[in-house]
Structure formats: structure tokens, C-alpha cells
Amino acid sequence: MKLSWKPFVLSLAVLLILFPFAYLVLLSLASDWRFPDLFPSYIGLKNWSKILSSETGLLTSFASSLLISLSVAIVSTVSGFLISRAVFYHPKKNTLTLLAYFPYILAPVVFAACLSFFFLKMGLFGNVMGVIIAQFIIAFPYALLFFSSFWNKKVKSYEDLVATLGGNRWQTYIKVLFPLAKGLLLICFFQTFLISWFEYGLTSIIGIGKVQTLTIKVFLFIKEANYYYGALSCCLLIFPPIVLLYFNKRYVFKKLA
């Protein structure tokens, strides 16, 4: 009987995918885990209990990350959807789309470094509003380009039909366009949330260390060689996207399929 190698490779792949999550949780529960120990001498909730204390500032960072990401995701998705309609029905659609690709393709950290002068002049340097606006500038082109496939002939004919039947612009959006684009709007919301949630370089430049999101915290802990708190911050950074991915996959992708 010939043994198949596929189950072995697949099991290995699953272990390799799950290993980082298990390792980071273990590191966040550990202390005094030094070379050459293969396992930590202490495993417990000591580090996690400190989340609630103001000493680490992790809870504040979590809250400010959440506030920034939700704001960026909501504003980018809504504005991206509404503005993309005008862009993709425009006679110069190709040129406008190309212009949207420039900020999308440029490294956010370089973009932020070149924009920082303007943020400083406008009083948006080192505060949450500045970080939200800067992240919105990079998330908006993504949202706009994301909806490019939505505005096709079929949707245009639905819009024309509503107009023929006497519906106004407001009714077109509420009764036709939003219900049609519901799944895409949700995915775009998740994606722009993740763009903001994962952002480090741009936030460090515009926030100048005063706006301490979770990614900034992770890097601070790495620089301090405090790997246990670093791992803890990583866990806080990873788990919300996993929950989002789960809902994304379970409810949104299924409906789209």
C-alpha cells in the first residue's frame, strides 16, 4: 500500500501556521525565560494582570488604536464608496484611477516623512486627529480602488431604472446601491480597519511617539528588550483581526459567494 505524503505536509503546515500564535501567547505568559532554557521557569497571568494597571499603558494604547482604526475605517469606507462612483463613471476614469494609485503604492512611512511639515504647520503633529487624518490619506485610495469593480453597467442600469420610476438620488443609495454593495462595504471596512490597525511607520512619524498605538508599543518594548510585554502587545494586536477575519469569512464571504 502506497502511503500519501500529503497529510504529513498539510499537518506540518497547520502546525507552522499555529506555532507563532502559541509561541507569542506562551511568551506573554512567561517571565525569566533566558538562554539556554527551552521552556520558561514561570508561566502565569502576571503580565496579563498588568494590562489593567497604568504602568504599561497597554489598555490606553488598545483604546486609542481602536478609536483611530474605527474612525479611519468608517470614514474611508463611506467616502471611498461615495467618491468612487463619481470617479468610475467619469469620462477620464483611467487617469483619475492612475492618480489614486500613486499614494496607494508609496511606502506610508516615506509619505508621512514628506508630509510631516504640513501636519506640523496645521497643528496636526503628535495628536490623535493628525494620525487619523494621515492614516485616512493612505486608506482612502485603497477604499476607492476597492470599489472600482462595483460600478459596472449592471449597477448603472439599476440606477437608471430607479430614476425612470421616479426615485431620487437619496432613494437610489438607500434602496438600491447600499443593499447591493453591503458585502463589499463590510469587507472594505474590515480591510481599512486592518490597514490602520497594523500601521506603524506613518503613526510613528506623525504621532512622534505621543500617540502610542499598539504597534508603537510593540516597538517600544522591543527596543527596551522587554519581550514579555512585547509578546503581550502582539497578542492584543493579533486577536481583534482574527475575530474580524472569522466574521468576515463566516458571514461576508459566504454571502458574496
Add this chain to the structure above:
Amino acid sequence: MKNRTNNFIISLFIAIGVIPFAAAFVYALLYSFGIIGIANDGFTTAFWSAVWSSGTFFQSFLYSFSIALVSITLSVGGALWATLKFRKQLEQKFLSFILYLPLAVPGIVTGFFTFQLFSKSGFFSRIGYQMGWISQPSQFPDLVNDVFAFGIVLSFVTMIMPFFLLLFLNVYKNERVEELSVLAQALGANAKQVTQRIFLPILIKKTWVIIVLYFIFLLGAYEVPLILGQESPQMLSVLIIQEIKQYDLDRISEGYVIAVMYTLIVSVAAILLFLPRRKPAYET
């Protein structure tokens, strides 16, 4: 009325999507020629000459280009192989969810995790010690902050290969590659011919723009090389930020020279990728 509303929305698009990019580019350009900037006193090409003659930019560009190319080749190659070999198994509910998990890990966490595993006192070094292969951390090979960028490439591959695998699985399904393959086999094609004439051409043709886009993203990656890169040469974004944040004021202008050159390269890439729009094969 309708036209006025549309023009207003297009103006809004220009204000959000175009003006910040243009302003950032013009600012960097003026700074690089000494027209603006604290220590600068008028137009000069000295900073451009300095960057040109030092070769820092070209060294960094070549380094970033090589890392991005190796990472993208390994990721796309690995994802294509996995699609070819494990497509049916990967459609199972559990595995299809597991495949999404790496997408929830940001670059900074991947960099941190790779450092934890492959540094001189990291997890694999400890295993080496327990197995008796090394007797002290310094004997463990340089796998992070190393000259061959092993850590950076590994991080990039683990970050983007799952994405490409999901993308290829999706394209395989949507483009009905399965049906085409069965048809080809019925007409006498063997497995190798099906792979070379149907599977690879369809998947690559449908995804090449995304592959090039990811290559450009990797070229400008920041967090991973910041944690796992070496002192010199550095990847482009790390080099630019390091120069711009210098206390030596002349070096700031040189940093903007590199930023302008990098922006020009990615802008040309964007134009080449997205301007020559061919007519779609069918109307949507």
C-alpha cells in the same frame, strides 16, 4: 445641478487623493535642491551629487530589489505549488480558515516573532544548545540582522505566501481551471502539459498585476527590515527615514533626495502598470 455635484465630488477626490501626494513630492523635491530647509540657503545640486557619488541609494535600491525579488519568487512559487498539490484539501472548512490566520499578523509582529526564533539567544539557538550542537549563543549562525537578509526574506515569505495561496485558489475556481484541465486531458494532454499550458498561464496572467504590486510594497517595506535588517546596506524606507531624522542637517536634504528618487521609481511603476488599460475581454 447633477454636473455641479459630480464636479464637487471629483474636487473632493483631488483634495484627498491627489493633493497630499503632490504636496509631499514637491516638498521633498524642494528640500532636495536646497530651496527649503533649516540649514539650506538656496538652489543647489550638491545633495543630489553627494547621493549620486556616494552610491548609497543604488546600494540600498539593489539590496531592497534583491530581497523583494527573492521573497516574491519564493512566495508565488510556493503558493502555486501548494495550489497545484493541495487544492482539494485546502477547500475543507478547517484548513480554509487556518489559511486566513497569517493575514491577521502585521509586519511588526512577524518581525518580532522571527527575531525571537532566530536570534543568537532565540528559540532555535536554545534547541541547538540542548541538542549539544552549540555551547554558547555566539556559535549560532547569524540569521537575523544578517548580511543575506535571511530573517527579512523569511518574514516576507510567511507574510505574503498565504495571501497568494488564497488568491490562486480563488482564481482557480473562478476561471474554471479544473474544467479546462479535464477537457485538456480528454483531448490527450498529460499532467505536465496541463500544468504548463493551462494551470500556470491562467493563474499568472490573472494575477500578475497583484504580484507586481506586492513586489513594490516589499520594496518599500519598513517595519520588518527595521527589526531584522543590518546597519548597512539598509532597505530603502529604513534608509530614507534614518537620513531624514538625522541631526546632521545636510544629511536631511540627502534623505529627501533618496525619497524623491524612490517616489519617482514607484510612480513610473504605477504608470507602467495601470495606464495602458487594454479593453476588457467582456463587458461587466
